[in-house]
């Protein structure tokens with residue numbers, strides 16, 4: 001479905017969603033969503049509050065099962081039914097609510113579900129070393145001790161831990177759901193730098209953000225969700241601020257924008 | 271299902287950092303004992319006092335009962351050993367209940383669920399009927415407890431019934447079952463008192479003692495083993511630059527453990543009989559310590575234990591980490607009733623048989639009170655196995671002391687209820703201040 005977009009990479013997207021529907025009771029959260037995420041590219045997912053960005057992220061992460069549609073991983077159809085399935089493919093997620101256990105310390109949170117063992121028991125030394133290294137790589141230097149419970153961290157520090165938790169695995173696709181929402185200027189810059197570094201390492205990166213400055217700063221591609229529909233996606237150079245805002249608020253734009261790839265996605269253009 | 275989304279405003283970073291320093295456990299950042307001690311005082315002043323209140327409670331109970339008990343008998347060797355034995359039942363039950371409380375659930379049935387197991391064991395060793403060897407009878411009794419735990423756990427996790435209701439129903443069902451088992455073979459209640467060596471083993475779980483010399487040797491071996499683990503473990507972490515307590519703190523811990531072990535063995539080795547000799551460490555102490563060591567290792571050093579804490583702290587985060595919540599939860603219910611089986615077996619040994627009059631409802635409340643007043647949170651995610659020991663000693667101390675004063679069970683109920691009320695109030699208040707703190711922080 002849909003023609004290949006001009007000047008998008010010729011390669012197959014690392015991840016594709018086609019015709020994804022998701023509803024919660026009477027609420028239709030996602031309708032016929034098609035999304036492409038490319039290796040070595042940052043895709044910004046934009047949309048108003050309640051548009052369905054987080055639901056889409058959680059579907060890809062295996063938290064919610066989709067009602068209809070199909071995911072493709074490097075061209076092959078895949079089923080992602082649980083977080084473990086997603087992790088096995090190399091999909092990591094920084095959730096909007098961060099999904100950290102307050103009563104566990106930083107190391108324990110970073111390795112939750114994937115603890116290293118030595119003769120059947122937890123190998124704390126090994127995990128602490130790896131976590132320390134990851135945080136140092138991310139230049140997270142403000143925490144007093146890597147063994148302090150997450151409950152004692154500030155909002156920015158928690159965010160950093162959640163990001164570190166997602167990038168310390170050999171992941172191939174990292175999704176960040178509003179990673180800078182709780183951050184100050186310096187830490188926002190740090191996260192955006194990190195996003196670029198992940199892209200340069202060849203990962204596919206999806207960033208959700210309300211902040212159009214951030215979006216235009218890091219995004220190679222932009223996709224916009226409006227009321228559960230993916231109304232447009234394409235190279236960032238095809239958009240300007242006004243067109244993104246138009247898509248976010250009305251689902252259409254009369255100004256510049258990419259030629260749509262999904263049939264009917266922009267047919268609502270008035 | 272989805273939890274509250276993070277707010278979008280940025281916090282004041284400096285205020286957050288200040289708040290954070292207060293809550294970092296002192297052992298994480300201190301370089302010396304003095305620094306550690308100061309950080310610890312700061313933490314206590316900020317409301318997070320760890321096990322300090324329960325240790326204070328122990329001291330107060332000791333002083334008060336020593337002062338007012340007739341002939342100051344509270345601290346006599348005979349009474350202290352009796353206190354250890356009485357507390358052992360509460361301690362073991364509390365260590366089992368902890369697994370369920372850590373999830374934020376509750377198990378009200380353990381008194382009678384364990385009672386069914388103990389009744390099965392005691393019935394099976396009766397020489398007049400089945401004559402099972404004691405170990406087979408114990409295994410059978412504990413197996414029954416495992417089945418009960420699996421049943422209740424499955425109802426709670428798979429059918430999503432409230433654990434309060436399921437185990438409240440269990441409290442009644444297992445009490446009835448226990449009475450049926452007790453009435454099976456005899457019109458009277460099965461006894462453990464008897465001259466056959468098979469039943470003697472079970473009787474000795476609580477009443478048997480270890481030779482004083484062997485007691486000393488055993489205590490020395492245990493203390494040395496713990497000391498070596500602490501010393502080399504902390505040392506290795508210190509050398510490789512990982513978070514570790516200062517040397518002096520490691521030493522202090524070892525010295526404290528040695529002092530406690532020496533005192534306990536010394537007390538138990540005093541001849542406590544009015545006529546003849548009765549001395550040595552009762553078997554029940556190493557039994558309780560073994561349960562403690564195994565459960566602590568499981569909670570602190572295995573994936574399973576880590577997941578128990580994670581589920582108690584944030585079940586949604588645990589689910590997103592790919593943890594099988596239903597399996598972990600069910601296993602916790604199984605461990606809980608299994609441990610209760612051990613606890614009630616010790617109780618049967620203490621009573622010298624199994625009686626239909628045991629008060630399983632009271633036992634479970636004492637178990638819950640024990641862990642909660644030692645600092646375990648009923649809301650889940652916070653608690654340690656050591657809380658079972660410390661809290662169980664407090665409850666056992668009250669129980670024992672009031673017995674010495676000749677105050678009967680009516681007053682024991684009232685005082686224990688008041689203690690539980692205080693503990694739960696502290697838990698709720700500290701939680702409230704903690705959440706309001708973090709709300710300001712996020």
Ligand SMILES: Nc1ncnc2c1ncn2[C@@H]1O[C@H](COP(=O)(O)OP(=O)(O)O)[C@@H](O)[C@H]1O
Nearest residue numbers: 024027029048049050051052053054055271272
């Ligand atoms: N677990 C859920 N149950 C019911 N409705 C949900 C659930 N999660 C999200 N929704 C609904 O789906 C819609 C999209 O939400 P969401 O993806 O969180 O928006 P956003 O784009 O701001 O991240 C909203 O109307 C929300 O109320």
Ligand SMILES: [Mg+2]
Nearest residue numbers: 053054055096
């Ligand atoms: Mg969202």
